[in-house]
Amino acid sequence: MRPRNDLDALGALGDPMRRRLYRLAVDSAEPLTRDAAAEALGIPRSTAAFHLSRLVDAGVLVVERRRPAGRGGPGAGRPANVYTPAADELVGSLPERHYELAGELLAAAAEHAEAEGTNVRRALTHVAPRTGARVGAGSEDLEDALATCGYDPRPDGSGGLTLENCPFHTLAQRYTDLICTTNLSLVEGIAAGVGDDRQPVLDPKPGRCCVTIRAEM
Structure with a gap:
C-alpha cells in the first residue's frame, strides 16, 4: 500500500x-x-x-x-x-495531503477495536505501525517512504530528518493529540519496515509535522 x-x-x-x-x-x-x-x-x-x-x-x-x-x-x-x-479514482492535493490514508487507518482501527474489545485510540497504536511497516517494506529507504506518504522529509544537519509537511493537516488541527499520536505510530512503522534505526519522536513545531526523525544514538 x-x-x-x-x-x-x-x-x-x-x-x-x-x-x-x-x-x-x-x-x-x-x-x-x-x-x-x-x-x-x-x-x-x-x-x-x-x-x-x-x-x-x-x-x-x-x-x-x-x-x-x-x-x-x-x-x-x-x-x-x-x-x-489507470486507476479507479484520481487523488491529488497541494500541499500534499493523504486523508484517504487517515480514513483507512481509522476504519481499520474501528474494526480492530470491535474485534478486540478495546477503544479506537488504542487500536490505532496497533494498526498504524503495521500499515507503516507495509509502506516501508515497499520503499527504497526511509526518505522515499516518508515522501510517498507526503511528509516531505528534509535532512536536519545531524543525520536526522525534519518532516516539513503533515499529510493529515486539517485533522491534526482539529484532533491534535489523536492525530499526532497516530502520526508517530505510523512513522515508527515506516522506519521499522524499511529497517532504518533512526528514531521517530514527537517534536511539534509550527508549520511542519509533529514528528521528527532523530539520528541513531
Missing part, C-alpha cells in the same frame, strides 16, 4: 477534450478504441489518438494492443490500441 498523489494526471485533465475522453473511457463497458472515441465525440481519429496518447503519458489511461472483439486468426486485422483508466 503506497499512498498516491496524482497531480500530474489531474493536470492533464485540464484540457476539456481530454476530460471528455477520460470520462468516455471511465463510462465505457469495453476498453476504448480510437475509432470509438472519435465517433462518440465527433472528432477526427487523429485528434482522438493525440489526446489519448497524452493521457497515457500522464498516467491517466493505460494502453494495450488488442484485436477487435470477435475477430481472430488470419484476416482478423491488425491489433488496435485500446485504452482503460
Whole structure:
C-alpha cells in the first residue's frame, strides 16, 4: 500500500477534450478504441489518438494492443490500441495531503477495536505501525517512504530528518493529540519496515509535522 498523489494526471485533465475522453473511457463497458472515441465525440481519429496518447503519458489511461472483439486468426486485422483508466479514482492535493490514508487507518482501527474489545485510540497504536511497516517494506529507504506518504522529509544537519509537511493537516488541527499520536505510530512503522534505526519522536513545531526523525544514538 503506497499512498498516491496524482497531480500530474489531474493536470492533464485540464484540457476539456481530454476530460471528455477520460470520462468516455471511465463510462465505457469495453476498453476504448480510437475509432470509438472519435465517433462518440465527433472528432477526427487523429485528434482522438493525440489526446489519448497524452493521457497515457500522464498516467491517466493505460494502453494495450488488442484485436477487435470477435475477430481472430488470419484476416482478423491488425491489433488496435485500446485504452482503460489507470486507476479507479484520481487523488491529488497541494500541499500534499493523504486523508484517504487517515480514513483507512481509522476504519481499520474501528474494526480492530470491535474485534478486540478495546477503544479506537488504542487500536490505532496497533494498526498504524503495521500499515507503516507495509509502506516501508515497499520503499527504497526511509526518505522515499516518508515522501510517498507526503511528509516531505528534509535532512536536519545531524543525520536526522525534519518532516516539513503533515499529510493529515486539517485533522491534526482539529484532533491534535489523536492525530499526532497516530502520526508517530505510523512513522515508527515506516522506519521499522524499511529497517532504518533512526528514531521517530514527537517534536511539534509550527508549520511542519509533529514528528521528527532523530539520528541513531
